[in-house]
Amino acid sequence: MGIRDFFKKKTESDxxxxxxxxxxxxxxxxxxxxxxxxxxAAHHYDWGDSLITREWQLKGSDETVYLSMEYDDxxxxxxxxxxxxxxxxxxxxxxxxxxxxxxxxxxLDGVSYGLEEMAGGHFxxxxxxxxxxxxxxxxxxxxGRRFLSIEQWSENDFEASxxxxxEEYQFSNILPxxx
Amino acid sequence: xxxFKRIFKVSQAEAHAxxxxxEDPIKMTEQGIRDLKRDLQGAxxxxxxxxxxxxxxxxxxxxxxxxxxxxxxxxMLILQKMQNGQMEGAEAERLATEALNxxxxxxxxxxxxSHEAEQHEKMSAQLQANVNKIKSxxxxxxxxxxxxxxxxxxxxxxKKINRQISQIDSTGTVAMLEKMRARVEEDESLATAYGxxxxxxxxxxNEIDAALASGSSSAPxxxxxxxxxxxxxGA
Numbered sequence: 374m375g376i377r378d379f380f381k382k383k384t385e386s387d388x389x390x391x392x393x394x395x396x397x398x399x400x401x402x403x404x405x406x407x408x409x410x411x412x413x414a415a416h417h418y419d420w421g422d423s424l425i426t427r428e429w430q431l432k433g434s435d436e437t438v439y440l441s442m443e444y445d446d447x448x449x450x451x452x453x454x455x456x457x458x459x460x461x462x463x464x465x466x467x468x469x470x471x472x473x474x475x476x477x478x479x480x481l482d483g484v485s486y487g488l489e490e491m492a493g494g495h496f497x498x499x500x501x502x503x504x505x506x507x508x509x510x511x512x513x514x515x516x517g518r519r520f521l522s523i524e525q526w527s528e529n530d531f532e533a534s535x536x537x538x539x540e541e542y543q544f545s546n547i548l549p550x551x552x
Numbered sequence: 553x554x555x556f557k558r559i560f561k562v563s564q565a566e567a568h569a570x571x572x573x574x575e576d577p578i579k580m581t582e583q584g585i586r587d588l589k590r591d592l593q594g595a596x597x598x599x600x601x602x603x604x605x606x607x608x609x610x611x612x613x614x615x616x617x618x619x620x621x622x623x624x625x626x627x628m629l630i631l632q633k634m635q636n637g638q639m640e641g642a643e644a645e646r647l648a649t650e651a652l653n654x655x656x657x658x659x660x661x662x663x664x665x666s667h668e669a670e671q672h673e674k675m676s677a678q679l680q681a682n683v684n685k686i687k688s689x690x691x692x693x694x695x696x697x698x699x700x701x702x703x704x705x706x707x708x709x710x711k712k713i714n715r716q717i718s719q720i721d722s723t724g725t726v727a728m729l730e731k732m733r734a735r736v737e738e739d740e741s742l743a744t745a746y747g748x749x750x751x752x753x754x755x756x757x758n759e760i761d762a763a764l765a766s767g768s769s770s771a772p773x774x775x776x777x778x779x780x781x782x783x784x785x786g787a
Contacts, residue, residue: 386593387589388589388592388593388596388687389589389592389687389690389691389694392596400600400604401600402599402600402603402604402607409603409606409607409676410607411603411604411607411608432607432611433607433611434607434610434611434613434614434669435610435611435614546680548596548597548599548600548603548683549593549596549597549600550597550600550601550604
């Protein structure tokens with residue numbers, strides 16, 4: 374530490390300003406849906422063209438959910454839960470293995486989801502380099518209130534998740550973890 | 553009281569008076585709010601730790617419950633195998649008993665962890681209430697400070713203006729203004745008088761010129777005619 378560092382004004386963090394949903398890191402706590410959740414990881418996806426999806430893994434007492442945020446003029450938030458790919462029916466896996474793509478329509482629990490977009494990107498676990506290449510297919514139901522996502526991580530490694538849009542105000546009591 | 557004590561008291565009073573003078577209440581309040589925020593940050597971090605323990609304990613309790621249910625399911629499967637003749641009776645009963653023992657152990661552990669989690673949840677609810685109280689206090693203080701800063705600035709500006717107004721020598725200035733007004737009025741009167749005089753002179757001249765105009769107007773033209781004749785210029 375040099376003499377300049379000694380005199381450099383220290384920037385103190387302001388707990389009223391700095392503790393925000395989009396500033397959460399691993400170790401933070403947040404309340405959602407009347408439950409306490411621990412932020413166990415903070416990842417991000419880079420889809421190219423400066424399009425970034427930030428993702429927080431939230432662990433509750435009985436389940437793990439994923440909170441995502443995309444910024445396009447304004448922040449849009451969504452919450453998803455992982456499901457078994459087999460729940461989507463045998464045709465989905467078959468289509469993925471044979472054609473490399475899922476079908477354009479997928480039925481799950483009586484809800485029909487239509488393919489919205491397919492994208493390739495890089496996944497940064499806890500923001501760490503190097504990014505892991507992956508593909509993603511996003512489906513939406515007719516109301517646009519429910520979505521389904523399939524991600525491909527390697528030739529035979531697929532993951533599926535279902536989710537819904539959420540609002541920032543639904544999350545409260547954000548607490549910073551000990552650094 | 554001894555003389556030394558009195559001297560000390562006087563010095564103390566003077567020192568306090570000096571410190572009072574140099575103390576800036578706004579800066580002191582800002583520092584107070586900064587200190588409160590530091591305390592809040594600490595309280596929030598501690599609360600996060602308690603909540604983290606609470607969530608993890610509850611999760612462990614859930615896992616123990618699941619494990620207990622799993623051991624019970626295994627014990628039932630063993631007994632079913634025994635029933636179907638797929639397993640020898642004594643061995644099946646031994647394994648089923650072991651599974652049930654483990655089920656009991658896990659159930660007891662789940663219960664203990666649930667109680668523990670409840671305690672942590674109660675504590676975190678209490679701490680959360682305290683943190684929320686500190687938060688709202690800090691916000692109130694910050695808002696009060698902002699308002700007071702604005703009021704202080706307005707008051708200072710008003711004070712400055714009022715002092716300037718009050719400091720003006722009213723009699724001297726009024727007298728000066730009156731003197732100036734009188735001079736302006738005097739100048740204006742003088743200007744009007746000169747103007748009237750000029751217009752009066754101009755009227756007399758005009759009258760004289762008008763009287764002469766009728767006689768002299770043909771003279772230049774007659775002499776002109778004579779000159780033209782002399783030079784041989786025809787009309």
